[in-house]
Amino acid sequence: MSERDKDAISADELDRMSDDELVRLGTRLDDVRLVQYAERWPVPGTKMERRALRHVTGWFVLAGVSALALIGVFVFWPYEYLPPGAPGYQVRTLYTPMVGLTFGLTLLGLAVGAVAYAKKFLPQELAVQQRHSGSSSEADKRTVAAEFRDAGTRSGLQRRTLFRRVAATSAGLFGLGLGVMAIGPLVRDPWKHGDSPDSLWRTGWKPINGETVYLRLDTGDPDEVVLVRPEDLRAGGYVTVFPFRETDREEPERLHAALRRADSAVMLFRFRPGTTVTSRPGREDFHHGDFYAYSKVCTHLGCPASLYEQQTGRLLCPCHQSQFDVFAGAVPIFGPATRPLPELPITVGDDGYFVARGDFAEVVGPGFWELKP
Amino acid sequence: MSQQRRTSPRRRRLRRWAFLLLALVAAGTLAGLLTPQRQTAVAQESGTQRQGEQIYLNTCLTCHGAQLEGVEGRGPSLVGAGEAKVYFQVSTGRMPLARQQAQGQRKPVEFSDDEIRALMAYVDSFGGGGAKMPEERGEALRGNVARGGELFRLNCAACHNFTGRGGALTSGKYAPSLDPANEEQIYTAMLTGPSNMPVFGDRQLSPEEKRDIIAYVESVQHESNNYGGHPLGSLGPVSEGAVAWVVGIVALVLLTLWIGARA
Known part of the structure; x- marks a missing residue:
């Protein structure tokens, strides 16, 4: 049926039609034919129907009860920490599961109820819709094209070439501006400030204005500053350290940030006396006695390579099983990592604390395009 | 020059011997008194x-x-x-x-x-300076659980997993599960660094921090302390992800089949 057929139906005819007939007409106008459109319950109020309705209602009642229970659990269930074995521990461990259970039951009840209602009470419907042929009619195509041409001529835009160009150029420039705004922020030269501590070439250990960089422990409290002295480590021990500058002491944000910097984590080892240790060329004086400091960032994909075996001197990265030999300059001896862990040059300052003698001599962490092997 | 008292050669010889003996005894006594005591105390054989x-x-x-x-x-x-x-x-x-x-x-x-x-x-009794046992025993070695958890994750979790399940190291070595360890064993392990475990001396982790860590380890032994529901082996994302995928996706598929089925 096309537009004309609709107009063929007079208002009187429409007035006389029942809702049922109007529905049939509407679907017919959309080229949809209802093959089957049967009531589920032709006789209302049967025992079967009432039972089906009870069934569906049950799901919504369940949802309502669970929702109330969810509120009750959330407000009243005890959740404060108690150690295992303490009276009340079992109840408290059930807090999260109970919240999840009541939350899930509520959602499930609503969803199953809705679907079950549709399955049991909506009419059984089988409809067939005609497919239309693909393109518009020839008349439609020609008339629309003519309308566009007419608009061009009548508005005078076709004639006024200069005006048209100026207007189009302005709009185009605005579009260009939008494009610049969208893409501009993506255009960056990460190598412009190659000497900044924030570039890929440098780390948080890079000395700034000649200020001493100490080795600092992470005690779990980011405001606490604990520096490391040689006697703090027993032979066969190791500890993870981060850079610290005296000017950061009163700056909580910088104290926190120093512990979170991805490239700053360094492992400080104290080898057992008598261990045969070889350094890589050019790094013979990076260590302080039995103390050696290596970057904790795996040179494969940047995981913390921190599984340290103090007798074999092997350092294992848990992500892809790269192994480094810290008794031999932390060179990779197994797994996908190809570059040694960079060594941090350290010494002990006048006040007895470990200090870094400078930044790493090479790039920390996984490789990137610009990194020449 | 006065008249020399003449003594018989026999008495002279005797006197010489006596003098020598006296000197030897004196020297021996002196040596015994002056020689410093050995620095390494030899413990009493009990x-x-x-x-x-x-x-x-x-x-x-x-x-x-x-x-x-x-x-x-x-x-x-x-x-x-x-x-x-x-x-x-x-x-x-x-x-x-x-x-x-x-x-x-x-x-x-x-x-x-x-x-x-x-x-x-x-x-x-052989050699000095060895690591000593803690003063306290048993429950008295348990400190602050929350702080211990923090310290455990910073110092121990890399090898022993975040609830002490343990894990593999290189070439057949492994970090053992901490389930069977009692308080003294955890303490002495940190202090002495058995096998390939690093040593955590008292200046690196103070005795108090060690007690905190012990409290945490004891609280998570045998997969207890599960405030988030079933621990699924306390292994983290591997077992949790597997259960989410298998159980979750099967449930979703069954629900979808039910929704799509004709009534």
């Missing part, structure tokens, strides 16, 4: 130590040597090892070793508490 020596000679000698000097290729020297190290190795059943392997493993303990104490006393 009954406990004798018992320890017996146990040592019977079970440890083959690998650690008669004078605790160690045997190349078998076992390290125990001079200066200290009682804490002996306690950890013997009370966890790691020593005596069943056979040479990648690392000693926990097995049923060979000795009674008294025998272990005797062995500790015997080894401790």
Whole structure:
């Protein structure tokens, strides 16, 4: 049926039609034919129907009860920490599961109820819709094209070439501006400030204005500053350290940030006396006695390579099983990592604390395009 | 020149001998008095130590040597090892070793508490400076759980997993599960760094911090302390992800089938 057929139906005819007939007409106008459109319950109020309705209602009642229970659990269930074995521990461990259970039951009840209602009470419907042929009619195509041409001529835009160009150029420039705004922020030269501590070439250990960089422990409290002295480590021990500058002491944000910097984590080892240790060329004086400091960032994909075996001197990265030999300059001896862990040059300052003698001599962490092997 | 008192040559000889004897005795006494005492205190051989020596000679000698000097290729020297190290190795059943392997493993303990104490006393009498046992025992070694959890994740979790499940290291070695460890064993392990475990001296983790860590480990042993529901092995994303995928996706598929089925 096309537009004309609709107009063929007079208002009187429409007035006389029942809702049922109007529905049939509407679907017919959309080229949809209802093959089957049967009531589920032709006789209302049967025992079967009432039972089906009870069934569906049950799901919504369940949802309502669970929702109330969810509120009750959330407000009243005890959740404060108690150690295992303490009276009340079992109840408290059930807090999260109970919240999840009541939350899930509520959602499930609503969803199953809705679907079950549709399955049991909506009419059984089988409809067939005609497919239309693909393109518009020839008349439609020609008339629309003519309308566009007419608009061009009548508005005078076709004639006024200069005006048209100026207007189009302005709009185009605005579009260009939008494009610049969208893409501009993506255009960056990460190598412009190659000497900044924030570039890929440098780390948080890079000395700034000649200020001493100490080795600092992470005690779990980011405001606490604990520096490391040689006697703090027993032979066969190791500890993870981060850079610290005296000017950061009163700056909580910088104290926190120093512990979170991805490239700053360094492992400080104290080898057992008598261990045969070889350094890589050019790094013979990076260590302080039995103390050696290596970057904790795996040179494969940047995981913390921190599984340290103090007798074999092997350092294992848990992500892809790269192994480094810290008794031999932390060179990779197994797994996908190809570059040694960079060594941090350290010494002990006048006040007895470990200090870094400078930044790493090479790039920390996984490789990137610009990194020449 | 006065008249010389003449003495017979025999008496003269006698006097010489007596003088020599006196000088020798005096020198000996003087030497005995002036020679400094040996710095390494030789502990009094007590009954406990004798018992320890017996146990040592019977079970440890083959690998650690008669004078605790160690045997190349078998076992390290125990001079200066200290009682804490002996306690950890013997009370966890790691020593005596069943056979040479990648690392000693926990097995049923060979000795009674008294025998272990005797062995500790015997080894401790060799060399000074060894790691000592903590003052407290048992429950008294448990500190602050929350702080301990923090310290555990910073220092221990890399190898032992975040709830002490343990994990693999290189070439057959592994970080053991902490489930069977009691308070003293965790303490002495941190202090002495058994096998390939790094040493955490008292200046790196203070005794108080060690007690905090012990409290945390004891609280998560045997997959307890599960405030988020079932721990699924306490292994983290692997088991949790597997369950989410298998159980979750099967449930979703079944629900979808039910929704799509004609009533």
